[in-house]
Amino acid sequence: MSVEDLFAEVAAAHPRCVWLDGGGAREWSGTRSLIGWLEDDDVSLTYSAARREVLRHTGGRSEVVGDDIWHVLEREIGAGEQWFGYFGYACRADLPATPSADVPDAVWMRPSHVRMFDHVGVVRERTAHIPASNRQFR
Numbered sequence: 853m854s855v856e857d858l859f860a861e862v863a864a865a866h867p868r869c870v871w872l873d874g875g876g877a878r879e880w881s882g883t884r885s886l887i888g889w890l891e892d893d894d895v896s897l898t899y900s901a902a903r904r905e906v907l908r909h910t911g912g913r914s915e916v917v918g919d920d921i922w923h924v925l926e927r928e929i930g931a932g933e934q935w936f937g938y939f940g941y942a943c944r945a946d947l948p949a950t951p952s953a954d955v956p957d958a959v960w961m962r963p964s965h966v967r968m969f970d971h972v973g974v975v976r977e978r979t980a981h982i983p984a985s986n987r988q989f990r
């Protein structure tokens with residue numbers, strides 16, 4: 853299965869997913885891609901700079917857990933865990949950035965499923981399902 857086909861399948865079944873593409877389009881991008889997805893009980897965070905609100909999403913529920921994404925991440929991330937996401941410029945109050953009205957200014961996810969693809973020669977896959985008791989990529 854191609855990376856594109858897998859991601860289409862994953863995205864159709866899991867609203868919280870990530871694709872980090874390292875297909876070698878640029879020298880610095882590497883030759884591996886990572887696709888990860890979250891189950892309902894996995895944790896993700898979103899941040900709205902306009903509302904100064906960090907939401908923690910798990911188990912089909914969302915709750916406000918702070919007003920600073922940096923502090924919440926520091927509190928949430930455990931030793932050895934791998935999170936994937938982004939920070940928009942509006943996450944830092946000292947930057948002249950306009951918060952987004954349409955998309956979160958930051959999203960961070962801790963997927964329990966991660967699949968790696970190596971784009972050199974034949975595509976090789978490495979799949980991991982991380983149990984809730986040990987959410988780290990190996």
